[in-house]
Amino acid sequence: MKDLVKLFIAGMAGVLFGGLILGFLIELIFTNWVESGSVKFGNWAMWTGAFFTLFAAIAAGIAATGALKTLSFMKDQHIQLSKENTKRFNHEKAIWSEQREMLLFQKQRDHKQEFYSILNNLEKEHAIVFFERSKFYSALFPENKFNYCDYSVELNENIAGSLGDIGHLFNSISLSLEDFSLFSGDKLSRHLEKHLRKVLEFSSILHVNFQDNDKVGDFYFNIEDLVNKPHILNIFDSLRTTVVMQEVFFELLGFTGNSLPKGINHQRTSFYQNALLAFFNIPIIGQLLSPKRKT
Known part of the structure; x- marks a missing residue:
């Protein structure tokens, strides 16, 4: 100047x-x-x-x-203005990046709280308890971090503990229920044992514990390293707990934007019920049930 x-x-x-x-x-x-x-x-x-x-x-x-x-x-003025504009742009970019991280963190936290709210409603409705909720959320949404959040989940059954893995197990249980009419004798007993282990795995992968009401006919898996033995069903209402877990699974499918498969409510048949009653009275039951529930 x-x-x-x-x-x-x-x-x-x-x-x-x-x-x-x-x-x-x-x-x-x-x-x-x-x-x-x-x-x-x-x-x-x-x-x-x-x-x-x-x-x-x-x-x-x-x-x-x-x-x-x-x-x-x-020229000097243009260079000076360019430097000032670059500095201002970098400053605004840094502020936006920080705000974006805060928004993503808030988004992920809100999504997680909404997930927990769904679990709370399911607990009240079905008299169940979800254990290790944070691990459960991470298993269903492995990509979600403090700086990233995705509401949708693809059903990939090759990832252990994922929603796709849960869906694969649910389909296996559904097919297993249909096959009870095909077996008898020892084959029926082996099929029932495999089925009960699938039901136990289903409750485990859903992080679900059923409240122990000490009802007559309750089934408990005798797992030695657990003080509280897993309760998976009642002989006199054999399909109730499985249907409850189905409702949990369906709720998760809706929460993640996936369509619902065919349910198992219609598979409450006498074949499954009779297989349970027969299995309850044979010696092999001692390997599966807690002694306090064998009578």
Whole structure:
């Protein structure tokens, strides 16, 4: 800015100085200080022309210098503005990145709380308890972190503990219920044992514990390292707990934006019930049931 002021003052001085000289020369001509056509006039005209040529060259040089300095100033100003804009952009980008992380963290936390709220409602409705809720959420939504949250889940049965894995096990239980009419004798007993282990696995993968109401006919798996033995069904209402776990599974499917498969409610048949009653009275039951529930 100071350079521009200096150039402006120099330009004004040049204009004033040139105007004075031009006025002086005009005065000389009009007052006949020299006679036109004389030698004296020719010398005067030559020197005057040379002076104006020199003055024009100096003025042109000053103008060119001024133009170069103006361009240099504009370039420096452009560079300065570019640096300031880059700095401002990086600052705003950093602020937005921080705000984005906070929004994603809030989104993931809200999603997790909504998941827990669904579990709370299921507990009240079906008299069940969900254990290790945080691990359960992480198993269903393995990609969700503090800086990322996705509401949808693909049903990939190759990932252990995933919703796809739960769906694969549910389909296996459904097919197993249909097959009870196909077996008898020892084959039926082996099929029932495999089926009960699938039901136990289903409750485990859903992180579900059934409340122990100490009812007659309750089934408990005799797992030695557990003080509270897993209760998976009651002989006299054999399908109730499995249907409850189905409702839990269906609720999770809806929460993750997946469609519901065919249910198992219609598979409450006498084949399954009779297989349980027969299995309850044979010696192998001692390997599956807690002694306090064998009578």
